[in-house]
Amino acid sequence: MARKTGSHSEITGPLIRQAAEELFAEHGYAAVSMRQIAAKVGVQAGALYNYTADKQSLLFDMMQAHMDDLLAAWGAEEKGQGPMDALEAFTRFHIRYHLARPKAVFIAYMELRNLTPENFQVIEDLRKTYETHLEDILQAGKDDGAFTLADTKLAAMAVIAMLTGVTTWYRDDGRLTQDRIERVYWNMVRKAVGA
Template identity: 55%
Template sequence: MARKTGSHSQITGPKIQEAALQLFARHGYAAVSMRQIASEVGVQAGALYNYVPDKQTLLSQLLVDHMQALLAALDELPVAPDPKAALEQFVRHHILYHVPRPDEVFISYMELRNLTPDNHARVAALRQDYEGRLAIVLQAGVSAAQFRVPDAKIASYAIIALLTGVVNWFDPNGRLSAQGVADEYWQMVAQLVGLQVANGGDT
């Protein structure tokens, strides 16, 4: 153990991603230096460039990976029988996927402006794909006269913002588990779209 130098290609790569993710989330992309990332990983700055072409690509890769994984997880859910079930599924998926990954969520919203235009376009397209899924569900519910919202597109923005806000206050050691939070948010979203909800979630 504790040898100072050597080959670690299997280990160093992922460690760079993790360290960059954490540092970017905590201090912001522009405020974090490659030296800081290297220090966190336990190598010298120059060694990073065996794994990453440059700092911009490192950020871009983190965001693309996150959005792709989020979409892939959504695609693995079973098909819901009706708009209400589809909406509940989306709400629970969004919260349960995001809550354990606050750093990814943070940089995915905060660091878009530090992407070069082409990288920004790739991430924005993935985001639009994801958010569009919710808009489709809402539109279906409105068309079926099951939901009542002023505008399906605007409601989708509102619901995404509401759900994503969870990561700003969620505390893993707090009163509520992620499941409990998902239960409460589902009640609020159900009411938001005009569904009648049974009283306060007794078991």
């Protein structure tokens, strides 16, 4: 049986990606087999190859989709006027976007080591594109005197690391609301860039 009765590619494909995301986030890419992914979806292992060439392609496609979606969402985000507004928009956007996708974020950072060199380069280029958006904001703020920075690239990496770290500890039922976290982090980021 290659496909469950009544299953459709527009349903099964997303189910495979969802199952892979859950399993990779819980056990790690190297520990998960295509057979496990198939079992979680409820299809035979051979049926997965109707949707992906292999496990590496599945991981790469998931990571590339995550980065493409992130870049598109940031591109559509309202950035306000000037570097201060743009930095606040970036801070709040990054937290909000990443908190909604903790498994994808975990995989995007922890599984880079499991990509082939060619696939790694594609993802790395997409990551650099996103980082450059923040670097450009910081450079504009430095140029107009809004921010005091010794090194905009280093500051961008530090800010992204700080913001992404929220996904490791945040809980929906925790002490702080997401809005409160955004406000606290915005205050920390503002101080970190000497604003």
